[in-house]
Amino acid sequence: MSEAQDFKYIGQRTIRPDGHDKVTGRANYAADLTLPGMIWGKILRSPHAHAVINSIDTSKAEEDPEVFAVMTHADIPNQTASGVQNILAKDKVFYHGHAVAAVAAVTESAAERALGLIEVDYKILKPVMSIDEAISNDSPLLHDDLFTKGMAEDPAVPSNISSRNELSKGDLEVGFAEAEVIVEREFRTATVHQGYIEPHACTVRYDEDGQSMIWCSTQGHFAVRATTASMLGIEQTNLNVIASEIGGGFGGKLPIYLEPVALVLSKKSGRPIKMQMDRNEVFMASGPGSATRNWVKIGAKKDGTITAMKAKLCYEAGWAPGSSPLGPACMTVFTPYDVDHQYVEGYEVVVNKARCAAYRAPGAPQSEYACEMVINELADELGIDPIDLRLKNVAKEGTQTMYGPKLKAVGLVECLEAAKSSEQYKTALKDNQGRGVASGFWFNVGGESSVVINMNEDGTGTIVEGSPDIGGSRASMQMMAAEELQMPVEAFSAIIGDTQNLPYSNPTGGSRTTFATGMAVVEAAADVVSQLKERAAATWNVVPEHVDWKNGAAINTKGEGVLTAAEICGSAAKTGGHISGRGNISARGASPSFAVHLADIEVDPDTGKTTVLRYTAIQDAGKAIHPSYVEGQYQGGSAQGIGWALNEEYVYNEDGRLENPGFLDYRIPLASDLPMIDTIIVEVPNSFHPFGVRGIGETGIIPPLAACGTAVSKAIGIRMSELPMSPPKILKAIHDAS
Amino acid sequence: MAKTHVTTTINGDLKEFLCEPGDTLLQVLRDELGLTGTKEGCGSGDCGACSVLINDRLVCSCLVLGVETNGDVIETVEGIGDSDKLHVIQEKFLEHAALQCGICTPGLVVSTKALLEENPNPTEEEARYYLAGNLCRCTGYDKIIKAVLDAAETMRESA
Amino acid sequence: MTRPEYSSDMTTQVIFSSELQRVTGVRETNVEAEDYRSLVSEITDRYKELMATDIMDMSVAINGEIITEPMLEKISPGSEVHFLYRIEGG
Ligand code: FES
Ligand code: FES
Numbered sequence: 001m002s003e004a005q006d007f008k009y010i011g012q013r014t015i016r017p018d019g020h021d022k023v024t025g026r027a028n029y030a031a032d033l034t035l036p037g038m039i040w041g042k043i044l045r046s047p048h049a050h051a052v053i054n055s056i057d058t059s060k061a062e063e064d065p066e067v068f069a070v071m072t073h074a075d076i077p078n079q080t081a082s083g084v085q086n087i088l089a090k091d092k093v094f095y096h097g098h099a100v101a102a103v104a105a106v107t108e109s110a111a112e113r114a115l116g117l118i119e120v121d122y123k124i125l126k127p128v129m130s131i132d133e134a135i136s137n138d139s140p141l142l143h144d145d146l147f148t149k150g151m152a153e154d155p156a157v158p159s160n161i162s163s164r165n166e167l168s169k170g171d172l173e174v175g176f177a178e179a180e181v182i183v184e185r186e187f188r189t190a191t192v193h194q195g196y197i198e199p200h201a202c203t204v205r206y207d208e209d210g211q212s213m214i215w216c217s218t219q220g221h222f223a224v225r226a227t228t229a230s231m232l233g234i235e236q237t238n239l240n241v242i243a244s245e246i247g248g249g250f251g252g253k254l255p256i257y258l259e260p261v262a263l264v265l266s267k268k269s270g271r272p273i274k275m276q277m278d279r280n281e282v283f284m285a286s287g288p289g290s291a292t293r294n295w296v297k298i299g300a301k302k303d304g305t306i307t308a309m310k311a312k313l314c315y316e317a318g319w320a321p322g323s324s325p326l327g328p329a330c331m332t333v334f335t336p337y338d339v340d341h342q343y344v345e346g347y348e349v350v351v352n353k354a355r356c357a358a359y360r361a362p363g364a365p366q367s368e369y370a371c372e373m374v375i376n377e378l379a380d381e382l383g384i385d386p387i388d389l390r391l392k393n394v395a396k397e398g399t400q401t402m403y404g405p406k407l408k409a410v411g412l413v414e415c416l417e418a419a420k421s422s423e424q425y426k427t428a429l430k431d432n433q434g435r436g437v438a439s440g441f442w443f444n445v446g447g448e449s450s451v452v453i454n455m456n457e458d459g460t461g462t463i464v465e466g467s468p469d470i471g472g473s474r475a476s477m478q479m480m481a482a483e484e485l486q487m488p489v490e491a492f493s494a495i496i497g498d499t500q501n502l503p504y505s506n507p508t509g510g511s512r513t514t515f516a517t518g519m520a521v522v523e524a525a526a527d528v529v530s531q532l533k534e535r536a537a538a539t540w541n542v543v544p545e546h547v548d549w550k551n552g553a554a555i556n557t558k559g560e561g562v563l564t565a566a567e568i569c570g571s572a573a574k575t576g577g578h579i580s581g582r583g584n585i586s587a588r589g590a591s592p593s594f595a596v597h598l599a600d601i602e603v604d605p606d607t608g609k610t611t612v613l614r615y616t617a618i619q620d621a622g623k624a625i626h627p628s629y630v631e632g633q634y635q636g637g638s639a640q641g642i643g644w645a646l647n648e649e650y651v652y653n654e655d656g657r658l659e660n661p662g663f664l665d666y667r668i669p670l671a672s673d674l675p676m677i678d679t680i681i682v683e684v685p686n687s688f689h690p691f692g693v694r695g696i697g698e699t700g701i702i703p704p705l706a707a708c709g710t711a712v713s714k715a716i717g718i719r720m721s722e723l724p725m726s727p728p729k730i731l732k733a734i735h736d737a738s
Numbered sequence: 739m740a741k742t743h744v745t746t747t748i749n750g751d752l753k754e755f756l757c758e759p760g761d762t763l764l765q766v767l768r769d770e771l772g773l774t775g776t777k778e779g780c781g782s783g784d785c786g787a788c789s790v791l792i793n794d795r796l797v798c799s800c801l802v803l804g805v806e807t808n809g810d811v812i813e814t815v816e817g818i819g820d821s822d823k824l825h826v827i828q829e830k831f832l833e834h835a836a837l838q839c840g841i842c843t844p845g846l847v848v849s850t851k852a853l854l855e856e857n858p859n860p861t862e863e864e865a866r867y868y869l870a871g872n873l874c875r876c877t878g879y880d881k882i883i884k885a886v887l888d889a890a891e892t893m894r895e896s897a
Numbered sequence: 898m899t900r901p902e903y904s905s906d907m908t909t910q911v912i913f914s915s916e917l918q919r920v921t922g923v924r925e926t927n928v929e930a931e932d933y934r935s936l937v938s939e940i941t942d943r944y945k946e947l948m949a950t951d952i953m954d955m956s957v958a959i960n961g962e963i964i965t966e967p968m969l970e971k972i973s974p975g976s977e978v979h980f981l982y983r984i985e986g987g
Contacts (some may be wrong), residue, residue, distance in 0.1 A: 026773015247841025251987025510986020639878030
């Protein structure tokens with residue numbers, strides 16, 4: 001347990017070790033590596049959303065003097081590897097932008113020109129572009145062998161519904177019979193993109209008889225190695241993947257798009273290859289988060305006791321079955337509430353859109369949005385303050401979740417109370433302004449993390465970790481090592497090891513890095529401490545049990561003597577060789593982080609334009625290792641959620657072509673769109689972590705959807721349900737109502 | 739295609755390069771001159787990751803052709819601060835934790851420099867509108883704006 | 898931690914997800930098992946339709962602690978074991 005621990009380094013606001021390189025432009029990202037003799041790869045993408053590929057003729061491209069290699073699906077050595085059809089389409093394209101062929105040429109523009117020489121004969125099919133279309137009886141089928149999984153009876157005919165999930169606790173009938181007020185409503189959310197600023201890119205070199213290498217921007221370079229090695233049919237030991245600095249991911253840099261193609265092109269051409277997606281490609285072919293259609297019904301007694309909660313969720317997977325976050329969507333929908341009778345059923349459908357990827361707390365923002373909107377409506381119906389209504393039914397230690405275990409100590413009560421006493425909640429609103437409150441829940445994950453701490457002869461150490469650092473986590477690793485070794489933060493550098501340097505580590509995602517890789521750092525540091533003590537004991541000729549470790553030095557408890565880390569490491573060769581500590585773990589005990597957000601929004605009734613006046617994000621961190629970066633996660637999650645709620649959406653034309661694949665038309669929040677985002681860090685320690693840490697990266701994107709949705713609805717006095725609540729939609733709602 | 743010979747001053751150094759008529763300044767900087775501190779987020783003028791100063795004017799280098807810059811004085815992120823000392827703007831970005839992934843940071847540092855040269859005492863709103871062309875997906879801008887206003891104050895004090 | 902009431906009989910309570918309930922027909926059952934491996938073999942024996950592969954893809958929570966790789970976990974009497982959909986993050 002980690003209650004009321006005194007920390008020396010943890011909790012401080014140190015300068016991140018990679019910061020200097022990032023503010024000077026020296027840090028190297030995916031597109032920044034050039035190799036001698038390197039040429040450029042480009043991908044030909046389908047102009048159609050749904051079509052059969054009759055034939056691909058690459059002969060003209062192959063004859064072009066500037067072209068070094070051309071490839072199609074047939075050139076991927078392992079045709080059965082998982083995900084291979086998204087890398088390059090086989091006999092059918094399933095979305096506008098689906099990769100169909102690739103070329104390598106002397107320059108990027110030559111490669112682009114050569115794409116025009118490839119002739120693809122398509123038989124165009126009618127695309128399926130929405131949940132409603134996908135489930136209608138006369139919808140075209142994306143896959144004629146897709147039978148819904150998870151039905152009571154196996155379906156006799158294929159459909160676009162790929163799976164069904166269900167969770168329940170208690171008895172809904174009993175619960176709704178007890179209810180005096182019932183609110184039910186349906187909600188829709190649009191297809192959105194993670195919107196990282198750095199496009200996918202890689203530089204690779206295939207090496208016939210040694211080390212092939214991939215340099216790329218990814219949340220998980222071990223996963224890149226596994227997937228690419230499998231698709232190319234090579235041994236993992238013959239492929240080294242180096243994680244470049246990564247310019248944002250949010251889940252969207254978990255999937256693999258370019259690397260296997262680049263490596264095959266490199267093999268064919270005998271040259272190193274660089275590939276980078278342009279922004280259009282990023283929007284068309286990577287990312288998106290599921291569009292959804294969700295229905296929620298909640299019943300309560302007049303005193304505010306919620307008696308029953310029911311949901312029906314429907315998530316788009318994109319074209320590839322199993323790609324939606326339906327499971328977590330169902331598991332999270334009602335978790336902020338301690339209510340006996342809950343039930344959720346979920347469906348996943350396939351549509352002619354890019355294969356969905358994880359997006360920050362995948363699945364939760366959409367389903368919890370529906371729940372939180374209904375809770376706020378219920379509060380209005382009951383005449384109860386929305387925070388009080390939440391507190392009355394709040395999930396807390398011992399609450400039986402619908403998805404399984406009972407909750408351990410969690411900080412939702414504390415978050416709600418902090419929201420209630422926050423400055424923002426006490427501020428009065430004016431005309432055309434509205435306020436929304438919403439809670440959010442995310443599990444956080446643990447997983448596999450590998451860390452080595454190599455001690456140098458001068459007593460400093462290098463932390464080698466396997467988790468790409470996407471938002472400053474190296475600083476946290478330094479601080480945790482410093483805390484465990486009781487040595488200054490500056491005594492440690494932290495780097496991301498190549499796949500060659502460390503055993504497997506799970507990707508950076510699921511809010512796991514500071515939690516799980518942090519645990520691995522602590523374990524590695526403890527390993528270092530015990531070795532340092534052994535060496536000191538050997539020097540003093542005592543048993544290690546008689547050596548204490550304090551303030552970065554060994555102390556002989558049975559006699560005189562103090563040896564610093566520098567002294568022990570300096571003479572390590574004499575006491576048994578140099579020292580490195582190891583922490584290769586499968587971390588357990590990830591604990592949920594709850595959040596509560598407040599949004600104040602003004603709507604211009606003439607234009608429908610929304611202005612976020614004020615915003616507060618409150619969240620339980622367990623223990624904030626580096627408070628600035630914790631706040632940063634809260635603020636960044638809030639901004640993404642605000643964008644999701646108010647502006648962001650994919651727009652397709654009737655042929656299923658994406659019409660807004662650029663930042664001009666897919667409008668993420670700008671500096672001028674947002675106010676300061678106030679944060680309150682609640683700290684209810686996670687008892688499973690040595691320092692009490694919970695993951696915190698993802699929860700922050702959940703509450704903004706309903707907080708903003710409610711604020712807009714209140715500002716215009718009309719209940720809105722469809723996201724994004726963009727100016728045209730708001731204006732239409734105002735006109736329809738008058 | 740015939741390449742054009744272009745002479746510029748970049749970060750104080752005389753730089754000559756050959757470029758094709760269609761090459762953007764961004765491509766020249768990154769691919770010809772190895773100045774990869776300037777980033778590409780969109781290539782269409784929408785993200786600001788490629789911000790540089792040409793003759794003290796803030797531009798998106800992805801919207802400028804290399805051949806247009808003959809005779810120009812160009813400043814990129816690599817030219818900001820001294821080799822042994824960061825510029826105040828850079829220091830404040832670090833102090834305020836105004837970056838997470840950092841891909842937007844070079845562009846923001848350049849844009850902030852332009853802002854503070856034009857307006858040494860911007861209000862929060864002025865800073866937000868001036869920097870509206872620099873997208874950041876990670877931070878929600880809060881810490882960026884705080885860093886910018888703090889840098890402005892520090893620079894005014896030491897001016 | 899406070900033990901659930903049924904702990905007096907020294908068995909472990911296993912709670913199936915709705916998905917697994919379709920196969921087992923029951924929401925929960927009690928088994929005697931020292932570790933996760935023997936727990937799985939016990940319940941797959943008991944519910945013939947339940948395949949070890951059905952549960953392999955799932956995460957497990959033992960007394961509320963979510964464990965992704967539970968194979969070697971010891972299970973103390975009176976524990977509560979839940980099978981969950983596997984959770985992945987962004
Ligand atoms: S790359 Fe120039 S504005 Fe985005
Ligand atoms: S810090 Fe990642 S985009 Fe700004």
